[in-house]
Amino acid sequence: xxxxxxxxxxxxxxxxxxxxxxxxxxxxxxxxxxxxxxxxxxxxxxxxxxxxxxxxxxxxxxxxxxxxxxxxxxxxxxxxxxxxxxxxxxxxxxxxxxxxxxxxxxxxxxxxxxxxxxxxxxxxxxxxxxxxxxxxxxxxxxxxxxxxxxxxxxxxxxxxxxxxxxxxxxxxxxxxxxxxxxxxxxxxxxxxxxxxxxxxxxxxxxxxxxxxxxxxxxxxxxxxxxxxxxxxxxxxxxxxxxxxxxxxxxxxxxxxxxxxxxxxxxxxxxxxxxxxxxxxxxxxxxxxxxxxx
Amino acid sequence: xxxxxxxxxxxxxxxxxxxxxxxxxxxxxxxxxxxxxxxxxxxxxxxxxxxxxxxxxxxxxxxxxxxxxxxxxxxxxxxxxxxxxxxxxxxxxxxxxxxxxxxxxxxxxxxxxxxxxxxxxxxxxxxxxxxxxxxxxxxxxxxxxxxxxxxxxxxxxxxxxxxxxxxxxxxxxxxxxxxxxxxxxxxxxxxxxxxxxxxxxxxxxxxxxxxxxxxxxxxxxxxxxxxxxxxxxxxxxxxxxxxxxxxxxxxxxxxxxxxxxxxxxxxxxxxxxxxxxxxxxxxxxxxxxxxxxxxxxxxxxxxxxxxxxxxxxxxxxxxxxxxxxxxx
Numbered sequence: 001x002x003x004x005x006x007x008x009x010x011x012x013x014x015x016x017x018x019x020x021x022x023x024x025x026x027x028x029x030x031x032x033x034x035x036x037x038x039x040x041x042x043x044x045x046x047x048x049x050x051x052x053x054x055x056x057x058x059x060x061x062x063x064x065x066x067x068x069x070x071x072x073x074x075x076x077x078x079x080x081x082x083x084x085x086x087x088x089x090x091x092x093x094x095x096x097x098x099x100x101x102x103x104x105x106x107x108x109x110x111x112x113x114x115x116x117x118x119x120x121x122x123x124x125x126x127x128x129x130x131x132x133x134x135x136x137x138x139x140x141x142x143x144x145x146x147x148x149x150x151x152x153x154x155x156x157x158x159x160x161x162x163x164x165x166x167x168x169x170x171x172x173x174x175x176x177x178x179x180x181x182x183x184x185x186x187x188x189x190x191x192x193x194x195x196x197x198x199x200x201x202x203x204x205x206x207x208x209x210x211x212x213x214x215x216x217x218x219x220x221x222x223x224x225x226x227x228x229x230x231x232x233x234x235x236x237x238x239x240x241x242x243x244x245x246x247x248x249x250x251x252x253x254x255x256x257x258x259x260x261x262x263x264x265x266x267x268x269x270x271x272x273x274x275x276x277x278x279x280x281x282x283x284x285x286x287x288x289x290x291x292x293x
Numbered sequence: 294x295x296x297x298x299x300x301x302x303x304x305x306x307x308x309x310x311x312x313x314x315x316x317x318x319x320x321x322x323x324x325x326x327x328x329x330x331x332x333x334x335x336x337x338x339x340x341x342x343x344x345x346x347x348x349x350x351x352x353x354x355x356x357x358x359x360x361x362x363x364x365x366x367x368x369x370x371x372x373x374x375x376x377x378x379x380x381x382x383x384x385x386x387x388x389x390x391x392x393x394x395x396x397x398x399x400x401x402x403x404x405x406x407x408x409x410x411x412x413x414x415x416x417x418x419x420x421x422x423x424x425x426x427x428x429x430x431x432x433x434x435x436x437x438x439x440x441x442x443x444x445x446x447x448x449x450x451x452x453x454x455x456x457x458x459x460x461x462x463x464x465x466x467x468x469x470x471x472x473x474x475x476x477x478x479x480x481x482x483x484x485x486x487x488x489x490x491x492x493x494x495x496x497x498x499x500x501x502x503x504x505x506x507x508x509x510x511x512x513x514x515x516x517x518x519x520x521x522x523x524x525x526x527x528x529x530x531x532x533x534x535x536x537x538x539x540x541x542x543x544x545x546x547x548x549x550x551x552x553x554x555x556x557x558x559x560x561x562x563x564x565x566x567x568x569x570x571x572x573x574x575x576x577x578x579x580x581x582x583x584x585x586x587x588x589x590x591x592x593x594x595x596x597x598x599x600x601x602x603x604x605x606x607x608x609x610x611x612x613x614x615x616x617x618x619x620x621x
Contacts, residue, residue: 041412089596098412099358100595103552106545107591114584230541234420237413267431274424278405281417285408 005263011142017259018252019148019217022155023049023210025251027232028239029159030206032247033166036179037199040090040101046229047112048204050222051078052211054116057127057220067130067216074212075205082204086197094196109226116222124219151213158209159248166244175199234277240290250288311615319560323466332458333530338570339469340527345550345562346476347519352548353557354480355512356492358415360544361402361422365395365517367539368425369524374441374534375434384447384455384529388468391525392518398425399517400510407509410495419541426539440535444528461530468526472519477559479515488512542584549587552594555601564602 027045034042042048055074059065065073085108093100129147136145166172178185178195186192211224218224239250254273261272268275280288326335344366351357373391376382382390402425406417429435436442446455455461479485490498491505499505528534537543546569554565569587576583598605606612 035412041416089592092596096599099415100599102358102412102415103548104592104595106548107588107595110545110584110588110591112588114582114588118580118582118585226541230419230423233416237409237416237420270427270431271424274420274427277417277420278424281405281408 008142010263013259013263014256015142015144015148015259016262017256018152019255020258021252021255022152023214023228023251024232024235024255025159025248026155026206026210026213027228028235028247028251029162029244030203030210031232031236032239032241032244033162033175033206034200034203035241036244037175038090038094038101038196039098040093040105041098041233042200042203043102043105043229044085044108044112045105045203045207045232046225046227047109048078048082048207048225049211049214049228050116050225051081051112052208053127053215053220053224054120054211054222055208056212056215057125060127061125067212071209071212075208078208078211079201079205083197083201086200090200091193091196109229113222113226120222122221122223124221124224127215127220129216147216151217155210155213158206162206163244163248231273234273238273238277238280238287240287242287243289246287246289315615320470327459327462332462334570334574336458336462336465336530337527338567339465340523340530341547341550341570342563342566343469343472343526344520344523345547345554345566346473346559347516347523348547349551349556349558349562350476350479350519351512351516352551353561354485354492355488355509356495357407357509357513358548359406359418359513359516360415360541360548361406361418361420361425362517362520362547363539363541363543364402364422364425365399365520366524366527366543366547367429367534367536368398369395369521370528370534370538371429371435371441372521373525374444374528377447377529378441378444379434383451384449384464387447387529388522388525391528392521395521395524396514396518399514399520403510403513403517407506407513419544422539422544423541426536426541429536429539435534435536438536440533441528442533444532444534446529446532455529465526465530468522472522473559476519480559484508484511545591546587549591549594551601552599553590553601555604555607556599558601558603558607561601561603568602 027049031042031045034040034045052074055077056067056070059070059073060067090101090104093104133147133150136143137149138144166175174185174190174195178190178192182192214224235250235254236247238254239246241247254276257276258269258272262269284290323339344362348359348362351359369391372394373387376390377384377387402418402421405421406414409417430437434441446461449455449460449464453460453464455464480488487498487503487508490501490503491508495505498508524538527538550565550569551562552565553568554563555561572586573583576586594601600608
């Protein structure tokens, strides 16, 4: 018993919080990377997350291609779509007020979601947990479904891996330099427009990866993206988009906070992240890890 | 010299005359419209047009993109519906309750949101409006998924029966004109000039000694209150208030109307609202989802058509000849 709550329920909600936190972290990480370089808030991030899940579902139901290949193919496909969108349309908006980028990607999100809703209906499609990760294991103090453990571990690896790529590799140093001063970096002979395309594709692919991971847990539905993206925006406001690690940590923290609220005061679990955002705005307007004002 | 002056003078006066004629023709059209169109459709159009005009006060004249205006629109619809149905208030007081409620919400959300700028401002307003959505979903007085149904329209000032759609239409038209007149007054006042200076260069406005925060908050509350006016009459027109009006899709819709009509033009949102509402009515009977069209229009507008319909007209040769402001 913890604070009058059975340990089982407490740990169960903690686990759900960590799962949600994994998705928040993956999505806010992608948003932060895209915003860092492109100065565009990618409203279509939720739609790209949904696309990832749908690609996995389509691969399975029409081609019999299972979870593991989908985990690679779906992010690649969505990344490619992202690259095409960046090359053909988004690119034209860089010289304008960043708000136009937000409005454009909002329209993009509406179009993608509307199309999938038209084709597959608003209700969710089930996606079976891969056989290798089915079942659960008894940890002694709680029952852990293996797939959920996998999601938490894998998303942590992806987050830290992305952070390492950006902080420790040559490509990452180009990215960081281009964030600071694109014109200077271009004058050193680095192809900045290509970096921009790559960054948007990478962000979209991360969202799609989160979507594939989410498919067996939540149902695959056209609306899954718009439900999560607003919460992720709040996460990003709390964390501040100045730091990649900040986005990751805030994602997990707020996921857990949401899970724990479900234990102690379920009525507020929908809004707890927004409340935290409001408090952070009052105390530290730049966000927990933010540098800009 | 005198000759050029003589030529100049009438050409300077002419635009005012032309603009007055256009304004009078527009008003006459709105007064006569119920003879040709279905009144409920027209009333819906006017509600959304006022909503978009109020929203444009913030986006077009202060440069703040709020992604949460549905909270004020839908919130006011709930407040008015509740006041009229449960408290038995007459319609004019019911609408005032809606306006006051929306202004109050605007003060809270605005106070938090103006602490950040630009893109963060948009995300914060979106998140806080979503929080209000969840509040409406769970609160007692909103009746959850059902919404507040069969709201009586009542009698205006105790003797004008609003259940007759002609009466209701002219009431809505009156409110619309008053609302737009208030907005016109705001943007042509010294206060409005300061708002525009904030839009153009916030840092400079600060260095000139204006407390930009207070001005932003004031503009936000005014926009919210006027949005509440639109939401209040909407609740009376349709006689219900539901979750649709507080959803983020509604916030997106009003942005689209403003963008399509012309950001920063007084009457642009009227045209934008007209197009969007017509489109929705047209597609309402078909299977095809409106969101696909809405999304595509959004993308096209942002990529190719950022001035909007009225903005493009103002900027065209004819528009300049008629002496309309040349705006970006």
